[in-house]
Amino acid sequence: MKVDKLYQYKIPEIILNSWKQNQGDTLLPLQTQAVTKYGLLENQNLIISSPTSSGKTFCGEIAAVAKLSQRQKVIYLVPLKAVAEEKFSDFKTKYSDLGIKILISTQDHFENDLDLSNGNFDFAIVIYEKFNQLLIKNVDILKQVALIIIDELQMLFDPHRGPVLELALTKVVASPNKPQILGLSAVLQESNGISPSNNVTKLSSWLDCRLLVEKTRPIELLQGVLYQGLFRFKKFNSGEESSEDFLDLNGGHPLEILFANIEKLVAEAEQVLVFLKSKAEVEAGSLILSNRVSWLRAGNAISEIKELEPTTLRDKLINSLEQGVAFHNADLTYPERKMVEKFYLAGEIKVIFCTTTLSLGVNLPAKTVFVETLKYQNGESGQRSVLIPLSWSEYENISGRAGRFGREQNFGRAISIATNQFEANCLWENYVEGKSEPLTPQLKTLGWEELLLDLTSCFLTTSLPNLKNIIAKTLSYQNCKINEDSLRETVQNLTQKKLLLSDETGNLKISALGKIFALQGIAVETGVYIQRKLKQNPEQNSIYGESAKAETISWVYDLLHSKEGQQIYAPLSFEEEKN
Ligand SMILES: Nc1ncnc2c1ncn2[C@@H]1O[C@H](COP(=O)(O)OP(=O)(O)OP(=O)(O)O)[C@@H](O)[C@H]1O
Ligand SMILES: [Mg+2]
Incomplete structure (x- = not known):
């Protein structure tokens, strides 16, 4: 379908012309289907x-532009800061001249919180957690919003991000004001491309959405394993298997194999992304590679980064940039990350070592990505982080950074390095031939007290039966028998702690303190502990005197053992750990 045809859906000519100029005059097959067969521009969820x-x-x-053209508001939900920033700068360049007010809401942009909750925007790009906060502050915003786009919808099933996204979407589902919903994902289907799993059907019926499944990539992707100098791969679209020669270092260390092959690819004028499992490793990888090679200096990147405020990592980054190599992780500041992306796009930076900060939705030119298939996860019960394999969905999204349409003509490669035959087989079976893991909603991992506080926080006043109905509207608890006794008991506990207020008719309302807990996502146990400490003798809490010091230490100790504290991983140096 030609882009021009969108005129009949009331998309202004000026926008169509800019799309044609900057991107091309034809819609991709998926987009044509969405518009012509699935009602994307006719308010279809x-x-x-x-x-x-x-x-x-x-x-x-x-879909967003169609709504914006009718002067309606749109919220675009994304999981990662990098994607939020990419979309924000892209939208600002394209649409702010048309008078569209574009806003970004992430942890790096607190300055926009007020405008967001006051509805002072046309198009808001919002991180999931911020969206839930927004609905807690002002659920009536849904009256003003005509379309909510949930990019990377599979994150609903992620153990860490899923509960909050489910809470937010429950508020949308339960609200009488329902905007159009558009959910997007690359991995809500079986990896062998047969039928979408049952849970995808459940998800679409929960969100009252039609399901559009497409299986082809516009650019072919070769996903495979490099072992003993041979990259054995399977083509994503055709399923055809084949192989390609790479460098073999006679079973050398995997890092040696990685560096040697990156050098080979860069010598062939490629740009490469390398996904490694930790922030420390991407910094180290970038430095080691830059010490080995003598590529062109990323001079413009260095000059611009030198203008930025000095940080602990700035010098490390500049060292790597001396050879056109960089790293990208959450420890870099936002302007530093932006610079790395900008000069990689401009071609000055040849290789980026990155963590998952660039794993989802990002469009950077890379014919080849190397994927390390491990990640760190917080240990249970306060243990240190543990190393676990990437899920198939994570692998799929990371490998999909290679061969981006519009940035690569022929094909992309996603390479995982194996050090022995057993590992090569495992990688092949679990990832290249892998399947979607079971899609389990995650809200049940949240305590009842936290769940009730969140749900009461935006439904102003409510009763016990009402609460039960709302819980039954979540994806996790729909069709579950909700135990009324435990619900009543939780409400009583929250009322005792003065987080919920109950009037004589039994109506429930969140207290000011309860709302703060819900807004900040503070576990009830932790919040009550802090509250108790703050109520103690103020002198005891002063920063002076020995007893105050002891008191502070005990606070810190207790907080580190709280639910939130256990999720903090403080890396210790070898010496510190020994002591
Ligand atoms: N109709 C089009 N014509 C030309 N380029 C397009 C068109 N549609 C999308 N693109 C470009 O193709 C690339 C991939 O598109 P997009 O980011 O929408 O894919 P995606 O399916 O969301 O990928 P991911 O699952 O990785 O998030 C982008 O660079 C985008 O600008
Ligand atoms: Mg995307």
């Missing part, structure tokens, strides 16, 4: 499940 780089996010953009 829709989940689009299609491979990486197939044009899902641009479907979101088309």
Whole structure:
């Protein structure tokens, strides 16, 4: 379908012309289907499940622009700061001249919180957690919003991000004001491309969405394993298997194999992304590679980064940039990360070592990505982080950073390095031939007290039966028998702690303190502890005197053992750990 045809859906000509000029005059097959067969521009709720780089996010953009052109508000939900920033700068360049007020809301942009909660925007790009906070502050905003786009909808099933996204979407589902919903994901289907799993059907019925499944990538992707100098791969679209020669270092260390092959690819004028499992490793990888090679200096990047405020990592970054190599992780500041992305796009930086900060939705030119298939996860019960394998969905999204449509003509490669035959087979079976893991909603991992506080926080006043109904509207608890006794007991506990207020007719209302807990996502136990400490003798809490010091230490100790504290991983140096 030609872009021009969107005129009949009331998308202004000026926008169509700019799309044609900057991107091309034809919609991708997925986009054509969404518009012509699935009612994308006719207010139809829709989940689009299609491979990486197939044009899902641009479907979101088309739908957003259609609403914005009718002067309606749109919220675009994303999981990562990098994606939020990419979309923000892209939208600002394209649309702010048309008078569209574009706003970004992430942890790096607190300055926009007020405008967001006051509805002072046309198009808001919001991180999931911020969206839930927004609904807690002002659920009536849904009256003003015509479209909510949930990019990377599979995050609903992520153990860490899933509960909050489910809470937010429950508020949308339970609200009488329902905007159009558009959910996007590359991994809400079986990896062998047969039928979408049962839970995807459940998800679409929960969100009242039609399901559009597409299986082809516009650019072929070779996903495979490099072992003993041979990259054995399977083509994403055709399923055809083949192999390609790479450098073999006679079973050398995997890092040696990685560096040697990166050098080979860069010598062939490629740009490479390397996904490693930890922030420390991407910094080290970047420095080691830059010490080995003598590539062109990323001179412009260095000059611009030198203008930035000095930080602990700035010098490390500059060292790597001396050879056109960089790293990208959450320890860099936002301007530093932006610079790395900018000069990689400009071609000055040849290789980026990154963590998952660039794993989802990002469009950077890379013919080849190297994927380390491990990640660190917080240990249970206060243990240190543990190393676990990437899930198939994570692998799929990371490998999909290669071969991006519009940035690569022929194909992309996603390479995982194996050091022995057993590992090569495991990687092949679990990732290349892998399947979607069971999609289990995660809200049940949240305590009842936290769940009730969150749900009461935006439904102003409510009763016990009402609460039960709302809980039954979550994805996790729908069709579950909700134990009324435990619900009543939880309400009583929260009332005793003065987090919920109950009037004589039994109506429940969140207290000011309860609302703060819900807004900040503070576990009830932790919040009550802090409250108790703050109520103690103020002199005892002063920063002076020995007893105060002891008191502070005990606070810190207790907080570190709280639910939130256990999730903090403080890396210790070897010496510190020994002591
Ligand atoms: N109709 C089009 N014509 C030309 N380029 C397009 C078109 N649609 C999308 N693109 C470009 O193709 C690339 C991939 O598109 P997009 O980011 O929408 O894919 P995606 O399916 O969301 O990928 P991912 O699953 O990785 O998030 C982007 O660079 C985008 O600008
Ligand atoms: Mg996308």
